[in-house]
Amino acid sequence: MRIPGYSTLEELEKDFGFSIPSETKKKLEKVIKIHPMFIPKYYASLINWEDPKDPIKNMIFPSVSELNLAGSYDTSGEKENTVLTGLQHKYKETVLLLATNRCAGYCRHCFRKRLVGISTKETLQIFEKAVEYIKSHPEVSNVLISGGDPLVLPTEVIEHFLKELSQIKHLKYIRFGSRVPVFYPMRIYEDEKLLEIFSKYSTPERRVYLVTHFNHPKEITGESKKAIDSLLKSKVIVSNQTVLLKGVNNNPDTLVELMNGLVSMGVVPYYVFQCRPVKRVKVHFQVPLKQGYEIVEKAKQRLDGHAKRFKYVMSHKTGKIEIVGIIGNEIYLKYHQAKDYRKVGKLFKRYLTPNAGWLDDLEIPSENRTKVLTAQVWA
Numbered sequence: 001m002r003i004p005g006y007s008t009l010e011e012l013e014k015d016f017g018f019s020i021p022s023e024t025k026k027k028l029e030k031v032i033k034i035h036p037m038f039i040p041k042y043y044a045s046l047i048n049w050e051d052p053k054d055p056i057k058n059m060i061f062p063s064v065s066e067l068n069l070a071g072s073y074d075t076s077g078e079k080e081n082t083v084l085t086g087l088q089h090k091y092k093e094t095v096l097l098l099a100t101n102r103c104a105g106y107c108r109h110c111f112r113k114r115l116v117g118i119s120t121k122e123t124l125q126i127f128e129k130a131v132e133y134i135k136s137h138p139e140v141s142n143v144l145i146s147g148g149d150p151l152v153l154p155t156e157v158i159e160h161f162l163k164e165l166s167q168i169k170h171l172k173y174i175r176f177g178s179r180v181p182v183f184y185p186m187r188i189y190e191d192e193k194l195l196e197i198f199s200k201y202s203t204p205e206r207r208v209y210l211v212t213h214f215n216h217p218k219e220i221t222g223e224s225k226k227a228i229d230s231l232l233k234s235k236v237i238v239s240n241q242t243v244l245l246k247g248v249n250n251n252p253d254t255l256v257e258l259m260n261g262l263v264s265m266g267v268v269p270y271y272v273f274q275c276r277p278v279k280r281v282k283v284h285f286q287v288p289l290k291q292g293y294e295i296v297e298k299a300k301q302r303l304d305g306h307a308k309r310f311k312y313v314m315s316h317k318t319g320k321i322e323i324v325g326i327i328g329n330e331i332y333l334k335y336h337q338a339k340d341y342r343k344v345g346k347l348f349k350r351y352l353t354p355n356a357g358w359l360d361d362l363e364i365p366s367e368n369r370t371k372v373l374t375a376q377v378w379a
């Protein structure tokens with residue numbers, strides 16, 4: 001699928017009439033040589049190129065901060081959870097398929113920077129092998145097809161995925177992870193065949209879900225609403241994952257507007273992710289946990305129940321950890337999901353340091369100062 005867009009700085013300079021100083025340009029070229037730039041035309045039209053702090057630009061236009069190498073390329077332990085090429089099995093109920101390394105646009109904050117838009121051996125080679133694996137694991141209740149972005153694949157390939165997976169009786173639902181509603185919404189509402197396929201395979205026995213990725217209210221446009229509406233009419237259930245990003249949405253007003261906008265168009269706010277300490281991302285985008293918690297809680301004070309159904313979590317290699325609360329310099333955390341299922345529901349505390357942005361940055365209380373609390377999990 002050919003998506004109209006920009007992959008060089010010159011194309012942007014020409015179309016939007018700006019000029020990047022040569023020293024900065026050299027640095028940006030260095031960045032995009034390693035992690036390619038691709039800005040879909042539609043998404044570029046949402047940017048105010050005269051505003052150096054434009055939040056949409058910050059997410060998609062490269063920055064010299066990406067030359068900072070602090071962090072890691074695999075913060076969620078994806079390599080160790082890979083059981084077949086392109087298939088990860090971290091939580092017992094869920095299998096994750098990396099269906100492609102391509103996306104409709106390349107987010108500068110992507111946590112799979114190590115593979116998107118570049119040559120990789122990490123994506124799925126033989127889909128039938130994945131199907132065999134899922135068939136032989138009855139504990140798997142759902143499959144997440146991600147990447148990259150699976151909606152950039154040809155419609156026939158998406159149909160093949162749905163047809164094969166729908167024959168596995170123990171699957172309760174099938175999910176797609178996609179930012180296409182944000183980057184290139186017309187790919188959805190203009191493709192009648194795709195909508196027909198979704199409608200055919202999303203049944204009362206096995207729903208099709210699409211988890212999308214809106215980070216800022218400016219991304220909610222007439223076009224993106226039309227894409228979401230087409231998905232809903234095709235019986236796809238749509239939820240959203242937001243990443244808390246410095247210079248994009250790190251203030252309560254933006255989060256309030258975003259969550260209200262999502263609910264209005266029928267999208268369920270699912271997670272707000274703490275930005276992972278990814279190489280070339282951490283320094284540029286990560287908000288300290290203390291600040292993040294304050295922003296999220298201030299936003300929640302102004303949101304109704306539907307708009308604050310999300311959880312604020314760190315997707316750590318040990319599991320999804322909810323940031324439950326902060327009292328003084330103590331931060332309370334809970335395993336919402338865990339690689340070791342016995343940890344699910346476990347409440348624990350750590351000591352905050354001012355710039356801590358990830359579980360591994362937090363100080364573990366010494367044994368004689370604290371006891372680990374175990375939460376009762378109410379089903």
Ligand code: SF4
Pocket residue numbers: 102103104105106107109110111112116147148149178179
């Ligand atoms: S669309 Fe998703 S996978 Fe692709 S670059 Fe953005 S965050 Fe990464």
